[in-house]
Each structure stands twice: as C-alpha cells, then as structure tokens.
Amino acid sequence: MIARAALSILLFQFMFVPSFSAQFPTKTDTAPLLWDDKPAVNWMSQAYPMGNGRVGGMVFGGVRHEQIQFNEISLWTGDEHETGAYQAFGDIHVDLHHATDAIPAGYRRELDLSRAVQQISYADGGVAYSRTYFCNHPDNVMVLHYTADKKGSYRATIRFTDAHGATTAANGASLTIAGTLDNGMAYQADLVARIHGGTVTVAADTAGGQLLEIANADGFTLILTAATDYSNKREDGWKGQVPSLTVKKTQEAVRNTSYDALLKRHIQDYQHLFGRVSLYLGNTPATQAERPTRKRLEDYPGGNDPQLESLLFHYGRYLLISASRPGSLPANLQGLWNNSNTPPWRSDYHSNINVQMNYWLAEPTNLSECHLPYLDYIHSLRGVKKEHTQAEYPGVRGWTVRTENNIFGGQSFSWNTPGSAWFMQAVWEHYAFTRDTSYLRDFAYPLIKEIVEFWDDHLKRREDGTVVAPMGWSPEHGPVEDGVSHDQQIVWDLFTNYIEAADILATDGAYRRHIASLRDSLLPPRIGRWGQLQEWETDRDDPNDQHRHVSHLFGLHPGRQFSLLETPRLAEAAKTSLQARGDASTGWSMAWKINFWARLHDGDHAYRILRNFLTLVGNDGVDYDQGGGVYANLLCSHPPFQIDGNLGYVAGISEMLVQSQTGTIEVLSALPDAWSSGRVQGLRARGNFEITDLQWVDGRVTELVITAHSGGTCRIRTPHAVTDGKNTADSFTVETHPGRRYRFALP
Ligand code: FUC
Numbered sequence: 001m002i003a004r005a006a007l008s009i010l011l012f013q014f015m016f017v018p019s020f021s022a023q024f025p026t027k028t029d030t031a032p033l034l035w036d037d038k039p040a041v042n043w044m045s046q047a048y049p050m051g052n053g054r055v056g057g058m059v060f061g062g063v064r065h066e067q068i069q070f071n072e073i074s075l076w077t078g079d080e081h082e083t084g085a086y087q088a089f090g091d092i093h094v095d096l097h098h099a100t101d102a103i104p105a106g107y108r109r110e111l112d113l114s115r116a117v118q119q120i121s122y123a124d125g126g127v128a129y130s131r132t133y134f135c136n137h138p139d140n141v142m143v144l145h146y147t148a149d150k151k152g153s154y155r156a157t158i159r160f161t162d163a164h165g166a167t168t169a170a171n172g173a174s175l176t177i178a179g180t181l182d183n184g185m186a187y188q189a190d191l192v193a194r195i196h197g198g199t200v201t202v203a204a205d206t207a208g209g210q211l212l213e214i215a216n217a218d219g220f221t222l223i224l225t226a227a228t229d230y231s232n233k234r235e236d237g238w239k240g241q242v243p244s245l246t247v248k249k250t251q252e253a254v255r256n257t258s259y260d261a262l263l264k265r266h267i268q269d270y271q272h273l274f275g276r277v278s279l280y281l282g283n284t285p286a287t288q289a290e291r292p293t294r295k296r297l298e299d300y301p302g303g304n305d306p307q308l309e310s311l312l313f314h315y316g317r318y319l320l321i322s323a324s325r326p327g328s329l330p331a332n333l334q335g336l337w338n339n340s341n342t343p344p345w346r347s348d349y350h351s352n353i354n355v356q357m358n359y360w361l362a363e364p365t366n367l368s369e370c371h372l373p374y375l376d377y378i379h380s381l382r383g384v385k386k387e388h389t390q391a392e393y394p395g396v397r398g399w400t401v402r403t404e405n406n407i408f409g410g411q412s413f414s415w416n417t418p419g420s421a422w423f424m425q426a427v428w429e430h431y432a433f434t435r436d437t438s439y440l441r442d443f444a445y446p447l448i449k450e451i452v453e454f455w456d457d458h459l460k461r462r463e464d465g466t467v468v469a470p471m472g473w474s475p476e477h478g479p480v481e482d483g484v485s486h487d488q489q490i491v492w493d494l495f496t497n498y499i500e501a502a503d504i505l506a507t508d509g510a511y512r513r514h515i516a517s518l519r520d521s522l523l524p525p526r527i528g529r530w531g532q533l534q535e536w537e538t539d540r541d542d543p544n545d546q547h548r549h550v551s552h553l554f555g556l557h558p559g560r561q562f563s564l565l566e567t568p569r570l571a572e573a574a575k576t577s578l579q580a581r582g583d584a585s586t587g588w589s590m591a592w593k594i595n596f597w598a599r600l601h602d603g604d605h606a607y608r609i610l611r612n613f614l615t616l617v618g619n620d621g622v623d624y625d626q627g628g629g630v631y632a633n634l635l636c637s638h639p640p641f642q643i644d645g646n647l648g649y650v651a652g653i654s655e656m657l658v659q660s661q662t663g664t665i666e667v668l669s670a671l672p673d674a675w676s677s678g679r680v681q682g683l684r685a686r687g688n689f690e691i692t693d694l695q696w697v698d699g700r701v702t703e704l705v706i707t708a709h710s711g712g713t714c715r716i717r718t719p720h721a722v723t724d725g726k727n728t729a730d731s732f733t734v735e736t737h738p739g740r741r742y743r744f745a746l747p
Pocket of ligand 1: 333345350352354476548549586638642
C-alpha cells in the first residue's frame, strides 16, 4: 500500500488523530542512574566515569580514602612515527579522618545520567556526609564538592599525584603537578581547594612534594583543571598554548564563580544534549529497579529488567557526551578514561572497527555535535598520513592508515587499506543526517574525494574488466589477497557516497562519471557454497568460524549495499553468514551483531544478543568467564574494558527502532516481542528528519510524529497501516516543508 501525500502539508496540530500518549511518561522512563551500596575497589569494573570531553575522572567513592583517577584526552606519548600510547594523568586522593574503615550502613554512591552528577552519601558518628562530583564542559573543570550536616566536621588530607612521577607543589590552597613527556609534550594540572570554614595548611607528602591539610571545615570544594600543549594542527608542530597558561586562565575564569553556578551551568549544558532523546522500553518492577546496578546485573539472566536495557542505552549517550566534545579529540578505545601508561592496545584509535563503532550512535541518537571531534581528527591526520601512504604505496594520490593510530598521525600494526575509506563514511553521514551543505562543500567533499583518488590509483583492473582492492586482509584473519569482500564493500560505500556528494554539489561531473563506472566494475559480493556471503573471492568460508570480526557484512551494517528491501538475496546470504558466526562473542562484536540483526529486521535475534551483552563479567569473584559483556559499572568488557561496545549497543537499539540507510525511514522494523509497548522521542533519520515521537502498544505504532528540519521528500514505512488523517497505508511519501511536523497514528 503506497499513499502519496505530495504537497499536502500535514500540520499535526490541526489533525484529529486519536492520541495514546497518556499512558507513557513524557520524559525518560525513570531517573536513569547507576548506584552501589559499597565503594569501588577495582578501577575497570567498579569505578564510575565522568568527563567533559577533555578532562575525565574515575571515581571510587571510598569512605576514609577517596580516589579520583583523572585524565586529559590529549596526554599521549609517541609522535608522527612512533605510535606511543594514551597516558594516565594522575590521581586525587582525599583521606578523611573517620574513626573506622567500615562501610557505614546506608552508604550509597550513584551516577545520575540525567544530570551527569555523581553523589556519595553516608553517615558517620551522627553526621551525614555528602559529596557531589561533576565534570563541567563550559568551564572545563572537574568539581568535587564535600558537605556535612554539622559544622566543622571535616578533617581531610588532599594528595595530588602525577602518573609520571612529578612532585607536587603547593601554592596557597592549591596543588600543582607539571612535567614533560619523552616526546616533549608538556602537561600541567592544578587542584584548587575552596574551604568553607576551618583551615587549610600545606604539609610535606612522602614523595618529596606537598599536600594540603584541611581541619575543622564545614565542607570544601576541589576544582581540577588539566591541560597539555597539544594542538591538532600539524603546521604548528602539534603544539598549542603552554599548559601552565591554559590551566591558569581556566582557574582564573572560575575564581569568582560559585559552586552552585558551576553546577547549574554544567547541568544546563549537559541536558541540552542528553535531554534530546528519551526512551521507554517497558517497566521493571520497582523492587528490582531499586536494587544496586550490580545486583540487577546478577539477576538479569533469569529475569525481566527492560529498564536496565534502557539504562545501558542512556549510559552510552552519557559516555559519548562525556568523552567527545567539539574542539577536542575523539573518544579512544577507553573513551578518555585510562589509569595506565601502557594501556591495552595503547588505548588508541583503532581503524578496523573500534573508532568507527564509537561514533555509530552520534547522528541517530541526536548527538551530532559529539561527532565533530572524530571528523576533525580525521581531517587533522591528512598531512602525515599522505607521507606514510606515499612511502608504502608510491605514486598514489590520497592516503590511508594502519590499524593502530595516535593523535599525531603516527601508526603501527598492519596496513588497513580500507581504513580511511571507512572513516569517510562518518564524514558523509554527518552530512546525510544534517543536510548541512556548506559542511559538505567545504569540509566533507574535498576529504572524501582524496580518499576516492587513493582508491582510483590503488585499485587493480583485471583483464576481464573487474576491479579489485589489491592485497587486502579481512580483519583479523584469513589470507592477504586481492578482492577481499570487506575492502570491496567499503570501496563501494565510499564511491557511492562520493557520487551522491558530487551530485548534490553539482561538481566534478566527468570525475563523478569515471568513479561511477569504476564502482560498477567492482568485483561484486558473492554467495558461496553454503549460502553464505563470501568473506573472500574464493569460496573458503568455514561454517564453524566464529571470529569476532564480521567484516564481510560491512555492506549490511554500517554500509548500505545489502538490504532486505533492495537486495534480498544478499541480505539472506548475510543472514546465513551471521548465523554461522554465532551469538556469543567479545563486547564490541556482540554490539555489532545487534546492529546486524536489526538491519535484517529480526528484532528477537537482536534482542537475544542484547541479553548476552548484559552478561556481568569479572565482578566480586563472580567471573562468568564467557568472553564479553559488561562490568558492574556497566562499562563494556571486550574484555578488558573497551568503550566501543557501550557505544555500539546504543546504535543497535536505535537501529531496532528506526532505520533510514535505504532512504526510507523504517520505524519498528526490528522490534522484539520483549518490548511490546514503548516510546522513543528524539531519534534522527537521514535527511535531517527527527522522530519527534514514536509510541507503540502491543507492537503496533500508535503515534508517530516526524519533524522535517530541512524539508524535502520523506519516505516512511511502518510495520502495518497507519493514517495521516487522510490516507491509511504502511508506506508514505511526503513532500515536507522545513520545520513542519507530520503525524501518523493507528487508523
Ligand atoms: C581489534 C580487535 C581486537 C581489539 C582491538 C582493540 O583489532 O580485533 O579484538 O578490540 O581491536
């Protein structure tokens, strides 16, 4: 059934369609929060993260000994040639002079995702103590605020330690650590204490430096600033302002800002992003929802806790907002949280799935601004990558990358020739979702074109007319050879995006035609002897291969070469491959599989993997030892911790509810039986459309409101017929007007 509502302006305000909205809460389901009834002992699995896109912290919440391990996202060793590693920065230790080490009854530490605020509360000796922590983005400070309900209750020792061994210097009520890494990168962090009542004095620490002693205080506030001299501009030698100046200016700027004002500004700024999307997937019984997050995870395998499933969705958005803000670097393998100077895989920018997965959620879950650090990062690498690429592939235009990448263009491990083309998908998608033509013209198009040129020069033309990517490797297994499916599909995606971009900009007509004919000559996807989508040109796929990488299904997700609607045979073959690959895997691999099954419109299978993803790993001796899952602090366990899984999970839920990669907005095409009734508000679709409201009851769409931010043709598909007030159909094509809303409901 196709109804064409061309030029009929369906202003939802004026339409009479029955509304079901009364039965759902309007905002998020409940205050989404993580909490525990005891302090964290383990950094990776228990501490709670916070961050403002530059500075981040992991909070332990100890009673007598508090520890906040902190980072600054640009603190890296290495250079344009050596990859180096992302570094730990330091720790804030707050020793409180409580009588015992015991955890007081009623102790609670929580992370409130609706405000990005952590709170720790307990009573000791008849005094109620409370701590409130947050990382404020507008002022670029971390704020740690301590209060008590009885005056003069605080006696505390504040130690500030450097992960590279610099000694700590005091200046009045502030502590400074500063140093220079082997690669010449300078860094500094200042911790300023504001004391409310009582006294603060400087004393010697055991490492030859200084610390602060607070006595008889009603409360105190610690304000952390941290910086390096990194700049993402190669032409400036990757160096910007000296960190001492950045730190000083940042502290001066907030000197007269009250704690309340810092908190208010933080919440406003954060909610501006976080508050754009709400999600409700069903109710968890209150007695279960109120249990500590760790206990909910323990109970999850046999139970029903849809609000834990949505909590993990909110958490992923929280993590991206905390780790990726405009003007800074993108989220690395651990976001921006890292307590080691030799972290797993260098806590780097891995180009064969991981950094890409970090950003799948950015556009669809309405965090387009948080995408920008990744796009800027890609842009910043061009000069160095061109030189590296020239050395490896003399004579080619454009550039590509190896698998491991740092912030100066340095790289290691094997060449990953389709890596830069995969980056270009993000560069394109930012346009596809926002329809920002000046971005496309000035930023995206020139970048995409230079990667197109790389492939134009690098592709191998065979005598029979087919074109193959030479000597590729399906990450991270199988032979190195020509025509690997992963490479072929990514090049197809790159060329397709390029052709669309050239058409929109009406530019480079002759070159566009050349690339279109090259795309048509690419060795096409093949279906093998057991009905699978072949991973290689040779039909050697092993049906027992359960490798975590599922690279040959790129065309299904995140690509758009295969779909149930347009290429059902290929989609079916992809399904056969996916079935063989199995459900259980490492963290990010499961997240990817949620996305794959969503694209195959199999919501129940996607949901089965989603449930596997919520496996509690390595906590309090309860080590399930079954590969990936999540830790008690909900960080994804590859294992170890990798943030790609957290962020890929969010993208997966988003794909289950709304898809738009084929040019049609498909709602609820992968809804599992488990989420029979629910609501989502604020997701985005390609074409700069917003799913302002989507509600369903018993698996049927009861309310759908789409806002057309840029206007243009909007194609919509629902799993059953809905009405726009005039026509009843399961498929609509609407010529929309910028800024208008279009409403559909059950007939
Ligand atoms: C890819 C994966 C590994 C790991 C690493 C960071 O190379 O194959 O499993 O996630 O990235």
